[in-house]
Amino acid sequence: MSLIVQKYGGSSVSDAESIKRVAKRIVETRKAGNEVVVAVSAMGDTTDELLDLAHAVTPMPAPRELDMLLSAGERISMALLAMAIKSLGHEARSFTGSQAGMITDARHGSARIVDVTPVRLREALDEGAIAIVAGFQGFNRDTKDITTLGRGGSDTTAVALAAALDADVCEIYTDVDGIFTADPRVVPKAKKIDRITSEEMLELAANGAKVLYIRAVEYARRHGVTLHVRSSFNNNEGTIVYNPSENPAEGLPTESENAVEEPLIAGVATDLGEAKITVVGVPDIPGKAAQIFNLVAKTGANIDMIVQNVSAASTGLTDISFTLPKTEGQTVLTALRADQSDVGFVGLQYDDQIGKLALVGAGMRTNAGVSARLFTALYEAGINIEMISTSEIRISVVTRADTINDALRVVHTAFGLDGDTEAVVHGGTGR
Amino acid sequence: MSLIVQKYGGSSVSDAESIKRVAKRIVETRKAGNEVVVAVSAMGDTTDELLDLAHAVTPMPAPRELDMLLSAGERISMALLAMAIKSLGHEARSFTGSQAGMITDARHGSARIVDVTPVRLREALDEGAIAIVAGFQGFNRDTKDITTLGRGGSDTTAVALAAALDADVCEIYTDVDGIFTADPRVVPKAKKIDRITSEEMLELAANGAKVLYIRAVEYARRHGVTLHVRSSFNNNEGTIVYNPSENPAEGLPTESENAVEEPLIAGVATDLGEAKITVVGVPDIPGKAAQIFNLVAKTGANIDMIVQNVSAASTGLTDISFTLPKTEGQTVLTALRADQSDVGFVGLQYDDQIGKLALVGAGMRTNAGVSARLFTALYEAGINIEMISTSEIRISVVTRADTINDALRVVHTAFGLDGDTEAVVHGGTGR
Numbered sequence: 001m002s003l004i005v006q007k008y009g010g011s012s013v014s015d016a017e018s019i020k021r022v023a024k025r026i027v028e029t030r031k032a033g034n035e036v037v038v039a040v041s042a043m044g045d046t047t048d049e050l051l052d053l054a055h056a057v058t059p060m061p062a063p064r065e066l067d068m069l070l071s072a073g074e075r076i077s078m079a080l081l082a083m084a085i086k087s088l089g090h091e092a093r094s095f096t097g098s099q100a101g102m103i104t105d106a107r108h109g110s111a112r113i114v115d116v117t118p119v120r121l122r123e124a125l126d127e128g129a130i131a132i133v134a135g136f137q138g139f140n141r142d143t144k145d146i147t148t149l150g151r152g153g154s155d156t157t158a159v160a161l162a163a164a165l166d167a168d169v170c171e172i173y174t175d176v177d178g179i180f181t182a183d184p185r186v187v188p189k190a191k192k193i194d195r196i197t198s199e200e201m202l203e204l205a206a207n208g209a210k211v212l213y214i215r216a217v218e219y220a221r222r223h224g225v226t227l228h229v230r231s232s233f234n235n236n237e238g239t240i241v242y243n244p245s246e247n248p249a250e251g252l253p254t255e256s257e258n259a260v261e262e263p264l265i266a267g268v269a270t271d272l273g274e275a276k277i278t279v280v281g282v283p284d285i286p287g288k289a290a291q292i293f294n295l296v297a298k299t300g301a302n303i304d305m306i307v308q309n310v311s312a313a314s315t316g317l318t319d320i321s322f323t324l325p326k327t328e329g330q331t332v333l334t335a336l337r338a339d340q341s342d343v344g345f346v347g348l349q350y351d352d353q354i355g356k357l358a359l360v361g362a363g364m365r366t367n368a369g370v371s372a373r374l375f376t377a378l379y380e381a382g383i384n385i386e387m388i389s390t391s392e393i394r395i396s397v398v399t400r401a402d403t404i405n406d407a408l409r410v411v412h413t414a415f416g417l418d419g420d421t422e423a424v425v426h427g428g429t430g431r
Numbered sequence: 432m433s434l435i436v437q438k439y440g441g442s443s444v445s446d447a448e449s450i451k452r453v454a455k456r457i458v459e460t461r462k463a464g465n466e467v468v469v470a471v472s473a474m475g476d477t478t479d480e481l482l483d484l485a486h487a488v489t490p491m492p493a494p495r496e497l498d499m500l501l502s503a504g505e506r507i508s509m510a511l512l513a514m515a516i517k518s519l520g521h522e523a524r525s526f527t528g529s530q531a532g533m534i535t536d537a538r539h540g541s542a543r544i545v546d547v548t549p550v551r552l553r554e555a556l557d558e559g560a561i562a563i564v565a566g567f568q569g570f571n572r573d574t575k576d577i578t579t580l581g582r583g584g585s586d587t588t589a590v591a592l593a594a595a596l597d598a599d600v601c602e603i604y605t606d607v608d609g610i611f612t613a614d615p616r617v618v619p620k621a622k623k624i625d626r627i628t629s630e631e632m633l634e635l636a637a638n639g640a641k642v643l644y645i646r647a648v649e650y651a652r653r654h655g656v657t658l659h660v661r662s663s664f665n666n667n668e669g670t671i672v673y674n675p676s677e678n679p680a681e682g683l684p685t686e687s688e689n690a691v692e693e694p695l696i697a698g699v700a701t702d703l704g705e706a707k708i709t710v711v712g713v714p715d716i717p718g719k720a721a722q723i724f725n726l727v728a729k730t731g732a733n734i735d736m737i738v739q740n741v742s743a744a745s746t747g748l749t750d751i752s753f754t755l756p757k758t759e760g761q762t763v764l765t766a767l768r769a770d771q772s773d774v775g776f777v778g779l780q781y782d783d784q785i786g787k788l789a790l791v792g793a794g795m796r797t798n799a800g801v802s803a804r805l806f807t808a809l810y811e812a813g814i815n816i817e818m819i820s821t822s823e824i825r826i827s828v829v830t831r832a833d834t835i836n837d838a839l840r841v842v843h844t845a846f847g848l849d850g851d852t853e854a855v856v857h858g859g860t861g862r
Contacts, residue, residue, distance in 0.1 A: 019488055053507070057450055062518075065511075068513075076500055079496045080488050080500060082496045083489050083500075087488070087493075144530070
């Protein structure tokens with residue numbers, strides 16, 4: 001008997017009809033002889049509606065109470081899902097994050113999981129029941145308070161349960177067919193990826209692929225959980241995200257066996273959510289970069305790419321550019337301006353009209369010429385590259401925002417990723 | 432320092448504005464130097480909306496899951512109320528029924544309180560915080576499941592917390608100014624009652640007065656909790672419900688001191704929610720009534736009045752009539768029909784066009800002539816009495832449903848209850 005953890009996002013349980021449909025799918029999985037644990041998000045826009053209510057009451061809701069409030073969303077969806085399954089004649093029991101043993105630290109709104117003790121889930125499974133767990137929420141042992149995990153929390157709940165219960169697979173249900181080589185809304189010939197390593201998935205997620213949250217992928221990679229990303233609207237196979245070194249999931253080739261066949265490039269991601277800050281005229285003496293990025297770190301901003309130009313020998317000054325989420329731009333600018341005289345730079349430039357494209361593939365490790373092919377494709381399309389950054393399995397470039405979709409299409413074609421048919425695109429996005 | 436428990440119903444917290452208004456009132460109570468514990472219902476129609484969702488998913492929702500679902504309603508209102516209070520600069524903490532120590536049996540949907548262990552509330556109060564508790568919900572220790580208390584559950588939560596914390600008073604906030612001598616929508620000259628004994632209140636509640644639930648009054652009476660029923664829309668004094676023997680609340684006269692001044696009649700209640708079943712032609716031999724009411728008891732129906740006519744000696748048959756909630760009528764008729772031949776009665780009559788009027792007053796104990804005055808008033812108004820039932824402090828009569836409002840008005844006048852001015856009537860009803 002296999003143990004399968006399934007996660008259904010808000011768009012999969014947006015109303016009573018969707019909940020009944022999802023209940024049927026869960027029952028089918030159970031009937032096929034599997035033990036089933038389900039992590040479920042709040043219905044449709046419930047979380048946003050609750051946030052609106054909170055902000056109608058006070059502009060700065062207390063974090064403990066906000067978590068208490070938001071946790072009501074999953075409580076509603078999980079109870080409805082459990083009763084829908086029971087009405088189909090199968091035993092089901094719903095559990096809050098606390099009841100499911102999701103123990104977190106006390107950081108309300110973005111709590112980290114510190115332990116998972118799914119004793120009651122194991123009991124329910126042993127009694128033949130399907131366990132329905134509230135995604136996104138946990139419990140702090142010291143304060144005895146309810147916490148929430150923040151964005152992508154339900155994915156993380158599912159992966160953490162899969163790890164703790166030693167599940168065979170963690171199925172992430174969403175409204176698209178899986179992970180694609182590029183966003184199918186921009187590249188109609190994008191292909192669904194059948195298999196991808198968790199390392200590659202991590203790079204894609206970190207660079208703008210929206211289907212999976214980086215945090216859940218990271219948790220899965222660290223705990224050897226195999227993910228299966230698939231649509232809740234059909235029965236198609238989706239995308240397997242696996243960890244080749246630790247967990248060669250049954251039937252899947254390990255990395256070494258597969259090296260020669262492995263596609264050079266797994267996929268291409270783009271991101272329009274970043275801005276670029278350039279610190280102009282920084283004295284080219286040791287310790288200045290450290291000083292700048294210590295200032296930035298204090299704001300809590302998440303820096304992505306960093307580029308330092310060679311200094312012009314005549315002036316003894318250099319420019320340092322970095323990208324970060326647009327939402328964090330003003331905070332960082334303010335922090336830098338406050339210490340301008342201390343650091344001794346000349347000025348600041350802020351640019352939020354940039355786009356980032358990242359080419360990801362484990363095959364890069366053993367293949368030269370990938371950068372050359374990427375730069376050539378962009379050059380031939382007349383697209384200017386403003387910044388470049390690389391990792392072992394990724395190359396990222398920054399271009400003007402309004403050229404990013406063209407860049408995505410030409411790169412997708414240049415690396416032979418185009419499929420023969422157009423991908424079917426569903427609307428909406430899950431949480 | 433006094434400890435005050437306050438209960439706010441759904442109509443007092445129907446939207447963000449109401450919640451902010453209630454938060455201000457709570458803060459005023461705290462500023463006046465009191466410790467404050469608040470029991471709050473779900474916002475406005477939330478509970479009904481959740482029930483609708485459940486029934487859209489399945490016609491027969493599993494009771495455990497239905498309780499899990501409904502408990503989300505108070506979770507939302509209590510978190511919003513706590514954050515509203517905090518935004519006014521006062522410390523507040525919300526607690527679920529489980530966190531507040533409301534321990535119940537496992538009867539989902541109508542759980543009974545078996546213990547109250549408000550350890551976390553006491554801690555919060557000792558730290559100077561206002562404790563906000565989800566009304567209506569509890570927790571079963573054996574199953575570790577969430578339960579709900581059923582109709583009037585939030586009133587019961589408030590009273591149970593007041594008893595466990597030895598509160599000085601339990602304030603029940605609603606959308607009317609208190610308990611009236613009669614329903615002010617029917618009797619415009621009905622007067623607000625300043626003080627009423629819990630025994631009288633119990634009779635009024637049991638006979639159709641809607642403001643307080645009989646269960647909460649019973650709990651208050653048994654545990655010596657003084658209630659103050661008042662409006663959340665103004666600062667008027669409401670109605671004090673007190674237990675003269677056990678708890679002569681400060682400033683209130685005890686029963687004996689006050690006996691001569693005590694009004695003869697506390698109030699008049701009416702109820703259109705009952706139906707009458709007459710079992711026609713019952714053999715007038717010992718044990719037949721027991722047989723009939725054992726059958727009825729097995730259905731779980733709540734019988735109210737019972738009348739047996741003297742048998743006509745010539746036939747050896749008698750008729751037995753009783754009233755019960757209309758909602759239970761069909762079940763009881765079915766049960767009786769099934770055993771008709773065994774009991775040996777001739778037939779059944781069902782009448783759901785009846786109204787019940789109850790005159791309640793502890794003064795009746797020592798005053799003759801109350802029934803005579805009641806029957807005379809009804810006779811002079813041309814209203815026919817179909818059934819009569821009495822207790823030590825109550826007389827109830829059944830009339831045709833369409834005469835009940837006239838009956839209420841003439842009785843109210845006959846006993847000198849009419850006030851000089853018309854009562855102000857607010858719309859809506861709380862839960």
